[in-house]
Amino acid sequence: MSTSADPLATLAALPGVAESVEAVRTAVDRVYGHRVMRRRSNEVTSEAALRGARGSAALAGADWALEEVRRRTDFGAEGEPHTVGAALRVTAEAGQLLSVWRQSPLRVLARLHLVAAGGADDDNRVGRPRLAGEPVREQLVGPEPPDADEVAARLDGLARLLLAGSEAPALVTAAVVHGELLALRPFASYNGLVARAAERIVLVGSGLDPKSICPAEVGHAEQGAAVCVAGLEGYVSGTPEGMAAWIAHCGRSVELGVRESTAVCEAMQRGAA
16 A cells, blocks of 8 residues: 555654654563563553543543542542543443444444543533534643534544555554544544543554553643643644654653553562552
8 A cells, every 4th residue: 555545654654753653662562571461461451441541531620649530439420520430431431342443433432422421411412523503612722623514524534544444553543543533622522531542442453552551641641731732733733743743742652651551560560569
């Protein structure tokens, strides 16, 4: 497949992207080679999901300590508890949707939004892209999203791009999915949670992180909302430099997620977890 017929492969050829891809691959291979992964990989996966959900919730405005997320069981209240609960639900649901994603990415996005909303939103706004005139309620501050007609067209284009397949590395595809969803903010709410969950699905489904132990959400949260917004502005610009910078940002987030799971493995090895 030539790069001209494969837009994602064209992005993979941008200056600096190959280095980001290689750095991510090296980091992922290292944590998968940790001796703890031979016997306790399921525990690492569970811990990575919890920490990833905590990071995603933090970027959505509910920056709770990890132990608070671990301890709490009631997430039904409005405000921050609901946001944390939404992040936990979406992260858990993402792991069940890999096969559906390969057939219908838009169906998965609708399902993720439905799970995130958890009945808190108006019924007719949940699980579907926003209509003309419907506002976006979102914690992340960034470029203004396009109108509903453009959102519908670009979502369709994204789905066709994903279904066509690509020779591009998983990091590039995941970064584009994440960036496009943040740029479009297709739903009335919870777009950040959905976008980060979709990024996770691509990283896992591609085979880069099959056990889902490299939570990019941790890295996005650690870099902070301001850095994320700056990277998103680069993505929205559509320039080669901006796109490459966004892909590098997503790569760094995966590396930070790997660092988090490596620390978990080390704690397990010492008997501290």
